[in-house]
Amino acid sequence: MGDIARQAPEKDTGEDIYQYLLERITNLENRNLELREQFRQMESEKRYVETQKIRYERELRKLKSEIEQLRSPPLVIGTVTDVIDNSRVIVRSSAGPRFLVRTSQLIDPDLLKPGVRCTLNQQSLAIVDVLPTSYDAQIYGMELVESPEENYENIGGLEAQIEEIREAVELPLTKPQLFEKVGISPPKGVLLYGPPGTGKTLLARAVAHQTNAHFLRVVGSELVQKYIGEGARLVRELFDLAKQKAPSIIFIDEIDAIGAHRNDSTTSGDREVQRTLMQLLAEMDGFDNRGDVKIVAATNRIDILDRALLRPGRFDRMIEIPLPDHQGRLAILKIHTQHMSIGEDVNLAEVSRLTEGKNGADLRAICMEAGMFAIRMERDTVNSEDFLKAIDKLSVDFDRHHFHTTFGEMFA
Numbered sequence: 001m002g003d004i005a006r007q008a009p010e011k012d013t014g015e016d017i018y019q020y021l022l023e024r025i026t027n028l029e030n031r032n033l034e035l036r037e038q039f040r041q042m043e044s045e046k047r048y049v050e051t052q053k054i055r056y057e058r059e060l061r062k063l064k065s066e067i068e069q070l071r072s073p074p075l076v077i078g079t080v081t082d083v084i085d086n087s088r089v090i091v092r093s094s095a096g097p098r099f100l101v102r103t104s105q106l107i108d109p110d111l112l113k114p115g116v117r118c119t120l121n122q123q124s125l126a127i128v129d130v131l132p133t134s135y136d137a138q139i140y141g142m143e144l145v146e147s148p149e150e151n152y153e154n155i156g157g158l159e160a161q162i163e164e165i166r167e168a169v170e171l172p173l174t175k176p177q178l179f180e181k182v183g184i185s186p187p188k189g190v191l192l193y194g195p196p197g198t199g200k201t202l203l204a205r206a207v208a209h210q211t212n213a214h215f216l217r218v219v220g221s222e223l224v225q226k227y228i229g230e231g232a233r234l235v236r237e238l239f240d241l242a243k244q245k246a247p248s249i250i251f252i253d254e255i256d257a258i259g260a261h262r263n264d265s266t267t268s269g270d271r272e273v274q275r276t277l278m279q280l281l282a283e284m285d286g287f288d289n290r291g292d293v294k295i296v297a298a299t300n301r302i303d304i305l306d307r308a309l310l311r312p313g314r315f316d317r318m319i320e321i322p323l324p325d326h327q328g329r330l331a332i333l334k335i336h337t338q339h340m341s342i343g344e345d346v347n348l349a350e351v352s353r354l355t356e357g358k359n360g361a362d363l364r365a366i367c368m369e370a371g372m373f374a375i376r377m378e379r380d381t382v383n384s385e386d387f388l389k390a391i392d393k394l395s396v397d398f399d400r401h402h403f404h405t406t407f408g409e410m411f412a
């Protein structure tokens with residue numbers, strides 16, 4: 001640069017100017033050559049970067065689609081039996097057969113050793129994830145509460161049912177000697193049945209609270225749908241965990257999902273449900289009813305339950321949890337308004353009369369909605385107008401939901 005920018009000579013004789021220009025031309029030509037060379041190098045660098053970019057983009061797309069493919073549920077569970085090389089292993093699926101499967105690049109090959117449990121894509125059977133070796137209740141969506149907070153005072157309108165469950169579950173846990181002295185066996189399992197939202201879960205949690213027992217909740221449909229082929233194993237682990245944590249109460253919600261009576265169809269889904277049910281029956285049969293683990297199940301569909309579940313020594317005590325009547329609704333409304341600041345004009349008996357056919361969950365929602373109306377109006381007490389608006393709003397919501405469900409079912 002210094003050469004090119006050199007100042008013209010002061011003495012401007014013709015010879016000097018000629019020399020100066022000649023030198024300048026040579027310099028500029030050299031510089032031009034240098035720049036051309038740099039340009040050529042940069043061009044080839046650019047081409048290299050561009051091809052790299054295309055390669056990375058292709059790899060990114062491949063990995064993204066691999067992730068999507070691998071992550072899509074449901075997943076099958078298997079155990080690695082042999083490792084062939086870094087990308088292929090033999091896995092025994094929990095349903096029985098063995099497969100030679102590919103592993104994802106996202107999985108550290110060091111983790112894949114014989115005996116390790118893993119999840120497999122249902123279609124490609126590629127390994128998606130490696131499961132921890134130690135037992136983890138949360139993986140399976142089990143709810144484990146040390147001692148739930150709900151107590152009998154939180155339950156409205158179910159006095160007779162509370163009495164029954166106390167006899168069937170609480171007494172054998174707190175006073176087992178009574179049963180021994182009289183020489184009778186306490187019931188093994190209790191089945192709560194009735195429409196949704198009427199307090200079945202609440203009741204089971206309250207018994208666990210009263211007896212200081214661990215509360216273990218599983219949902220029947222999740223047992224068979226979350227990890228295919230794992231239902232039976234989950235039932236076994238559920239009972240093991242309950243024994244470990246005793247005194248404990250196992251609560252199986254939606255038991256109809258595994259305990260519906262069997263028909264002749266033999267799809268793999270049906271077989272899975274049957275295996276899970278057989279395991280549950282086996283666990284219950286091999287169980288000491290004088291022990292400190294109690295089983296409570298709930299269903300909205302007692303009509304479809306397999307009779308095998310209801311035989312003596314299984315769910316042999318059935319308690320109906322019906323929709324609340326007027327007095328029941330009043331009791332539930334009192335419970336859900338006890339911490340609310342309610343105006344003197346509010347007549348809960350009237351609210352109960354206006355909510356015929358509603359369940360406990362609806363009544364709780366009405367109380368909360370009435371509170372929201374008061375907050376929107378910047379009032380600190382809830383008046384009867386708020387309750388009327390809340391009942392209206394929830395009835396409209398209910399009708400809309402009902403309409404969508406019915407409409408959806410028509411086209412399903």
Ligand SMILES: Nc1ncnc2c1ncn2[C@@H]1O[C@H](COP(=O)(O)OP(=O)(O)OP(=O)(O)O)[C@@H](O)[C@H]1O
Nearest residue numbers: 154155156196197198199200201202332360361364
């Ligand atoms: N009898 C009741 N007394 C007080 N609150 C109730 C009662 N029934 C229902 N609720 C309220 O509704 C909520 C939902 O009820 P819960 O889950 O116990 O019903 P469920 O019968 O188990 O319903 P599902 O069959 O849909 O599982 C409860 O947490 C509680 O706040």
